[in-house]
Amino acid sequence: MSLFRVFEISGSAMSAQTTRLNVTASNMANADSVSSSIEQTYRARHPVFQSLLNAESLISNGESAGVQVAGIVESQAPLQMQYRPEHPMANEEGNIFLPNVNIVEEMANMISASRSYQSNVEVVNAAKQMMLRTLSLGQ
Amino acid sequence: MNLDKAFGIHATAVALRSQRAELLASNLANADTPGFKARDVDFKSVLQGASDQAVALQTTHAGHISDSRGMFSAGQLQYRQPHQASLDGNTVDTQVEQAEFTKNAMQYQASLRFLTGRISGLVSAFRGE
Numbered sequence: 001m002s003l004f005r006v007f008e009i010s011g012s013a014m015s016a017q018t019t020r021l022n023v024t025a026s027n028m029a030n031a032d033s034v035s036s037s038i039e040q041t042y043r044a045r046h047p048v049f050q051s052l053l054n055a056e057s058l059i060s061n062g063e064s065a066g067v068q069v070a071g072i073v074e075s076q077a078p079l080q081m082q083y084r085p086e087h088p089m090a091n092e093e094g095n096i097f098l099p100n101v102n103i104v105e106e107m108a109n110m111i112s113a114s115r116s117y118q119s120n121v122e123v124v125n126a127a128k129q130m131m132l133r134t135l136s137l138g139q
Numbered sequence: 140m141n142l143d144k145a146f147g148i149h150a151t152a153v154a155l156r157s158q159r160a161e162l163l164a165s166n167l168a169n170a171d172t173p174g175f176k177a178r179d180v181d182f183k184s185v186l187q188g189a190s191d192q193a194v195a196l197q198t199t200h201a202g203h204i205s206d207s208r209g210m211f212s213a214g215q216l217q218y219r220q221p222h223q224a225s226l227d228g229n230t231v232d233t234q235v236e237q238a239e240f241t242k243n244a245m246q247y248q249a250s251l252r253f254l255t256g257r258i259s260g261l262v263s264a265f266r267g268e
Contacts, residue, residue, distance in 0.1 A: 002154075002161040009161065013168030020171075049172040051165075064165035067172055116170055119237055123164050126244045130160065133251050134153075138258035 003134075005064065006127040010120040012052060012066030017117040019069045020047050024110045031101040036091040042099040044075035044106075075100050145261060149253045151189045155182070156247040158210060163240040166219075166231050173227035177219040177236065185211045 023045050030042040050070035077100040085094030159180060169175040189211070221230040 002157040005161045006164040009164045009168045013170075017171075049169075051169050051172050051175050064161045065169060065175075066165065067168050112171070116233075119167055119170070119233060122237070123167055123240060126240065127160060127164070130157070130244055130247050133248055137251055138255055138262075 003127050003131050007124060009064060009066045010124045010127075012068060013120045014117055014124075016047070016049055016067045016069050017113045017120070019072075020049075020113040021110065021117070023047050023072060024106050024113065027101045027106050028103065028110075030099055031103055031106075032098070034087070034089050034096045034098055036089045036096060038079060038097055041079050041097040042101070043079075044077070044099065044101045045072050046075065047072050077102075146254060146257055148186070148190055149250045149257070152186060152250045153247060153254065155185055155189060155211060156243055156250060159243050160240065160247065162216075163236055163243060166236045167233065167240065169229075170231045170233050170236070171229070173229060175229050175231060177221070177231045178216045179219055179239070180211050180215050181217060185215055188215070 027044050033042045035041045048070045049067055051065040052068040053065045079100050080098040081095050082098060083094055084090055084096050087096050089096050159182065162178060162180070166177045166179075219230060222232055222235070224230070
């Protein structure tokens, strides 16, 4: 029955948005994690979403699709280098490296993820109501 | 009198509405997926098509395509025209989809009301009180 698939689809979206919130939290937490070399510095991470077509839905249900996280990519934006010889993490030349996390971008990402999560919750609630009404049909 | 006919178009409408709910849920779920194209069906033509199939197809072999009464097929899906195209190729407009989903849910419940009316009418006819 189609309405059961709504739970699967919206559930997959909620799980994907949770991953996005997790990644955003990790980026914001590490926004000030400095290090002494380019390789060790934290880079901003972003999840890549992909629609999830399953074999069952292709045949009978008109190709509706859930969503999955295809992977998490690290941002290739340049890192900030600062000359701070007094810093305990400074290297031989007196430089430290700051992560390429853009706090404003991450805040916007967080709001977008939580809004998307909410709209999926509303869909699940509506589907639940529809099913309950169907169960009490004819009473 | 045929019981299938007693319920009229509403039984088919309920099946199609629940399938459309799934489709709209999938649009909403993919609101942030790059390259995803939002899809919907023209409900009027789908309902027309579903109720025109008067005779059910028989399937006598596992390879036979089963009768799809009360269901729309992938061929009937249409792509939604976005109000504002996004750079990543995604055409889902969350507000539009949410409004459509709510509308669809209300119409589903309206069909259920009609069915309940038919059932209670039949029950009182059976009792003959």
